[in-house]
Amino acid sequence: MAEVEISKNLPPPLSALAVGAHPDDIEFNVGGTFAKWSEDKTKLAHVICTDGSKGTWEKNANIAELISLRSEEAKRAARVLGTSEVMFLGETDGELEETKDGVRLIVKWIREFKPQIVLTHDPWKRYRLHPDHRKAGFLALNAVVGARDPLFFPELEMEPFRPEKIMLFEADEVDHVEEIGNWLDTKVKSLLEHQSQYKSTMDISDPKDQEQVLRFKNWVASLAQNDAQKYLGNKSSFVESFKIMDL
Numbered sequence: 001m002a003e004v005e006i007s008k009n010l011p012p013p014l015s016a017l018a019v020g021a022h023p024d025d026i027e028f029n030v031g032g033t034f035a036k037w038s039e040d041k042t043k044l045a046h047v048i049c050t051d052g053s054k055g056t057w058e059k060n061a062n063i064a065e066l067i068s069l070r071s072e073e074a075k076r077a078a079r080v081l082g083t084s085e086v087m088f089l090g091e092t093d094g095e096l097e098e099t100k101d102g103v104r105l106i107v108k109w110i111r112e113f114k115p116q117i118v119l120t121h122d123p124w125k126r127y128r129l130h131p132d133h134r135k136a137g138f139l140a141l142n143a144v145v146g147a148r149d150p151l152f153f154p155e156l157e158m159e160p161f162r163p164e165k166i167m168l169f170e171a172d173e174v175d176h177v178e179e180i181g182n183w184l185d186t187k188v189k190s191l192l193e194h195q196s197q198y199k200s201t202m203d204i205s206d207p208k209d210q211e212q213v214l215r216f217k218n219w220v221a222s223l224a225q226n227d228a229q230k231y232l233g234n235k236s237s238f239v240e241s242f243k244i245m246d247l
């Protein structure tokens with residue numbers, strides 16, 4: 001396979017909208033990039049497709065409480081990154097489908113918010129297990145086409161809007177990285193707002209235990225460092241990685 005040329009560090013856009021499957025996916029995948037851009041006054045929006053209702057290991061969890069807690073956590077985490085808007089599609093966790101209603105709603109948000117860049121899961125990532133990540137990617141990409149082309153969704157009675165780029169995270173073929181070394185702490189801080197996920201995804205049983213919190217921070221840093229090594233050949237940098245599509 002030919003070597004892919006890796007570009008790095010886009011000029012911060014005027015606006016960007018990320019579509020994630022679950023309440024913490026955006027922070028995990030683009031938290032550093034968004035923290036960096038928001039310092040440059042990029043207007044940011046998060047679209048969260050599912051309600052996060054499978055995000056616990058407690059068999060007897062109160063699901064309504066979990067859903068409301070996760071949406072509050074997502075809003076707090078977004079605020080840490082400097083995001084002004086958080087939209088919820090409200091589909092059931094684990095059961096996301098590419099419905100026309102779902103696409104229409106995201107089309108509406110794209111036409112309203114007018115993001116220069118749309119970021120989402122790479123739906124073509126090979127050997128991906130979680131169906132919600134794949135379907136969130138397809139929903140977002142279908143919505144970009146729907147928002148861009150004037151004859152799509154006339155019932156919305158809105159002007160079409162064409163984003164300039166799509167950035168796919170969890171990309172199958174990475175061709176771009178954003179350096180996030182100075183924004184790693186902000187990324188971790190936003191992730192730590194997802195307290196309901198401490199046990200299941202962050203391996204933190206007691207948030208007052210600084211050692212456990214530090215271990216999580218180091219883990220997030222090591223992922224960003226591994227990608228820098230892999231894509232830039234530079235172990236002293238920290239990056240988030242993407243596949244870019246120009247529209």
Ligand SMILES: [Zn+2]
Nearest residue numbers: 021022025133
């Ligand atoms: Zn997820």
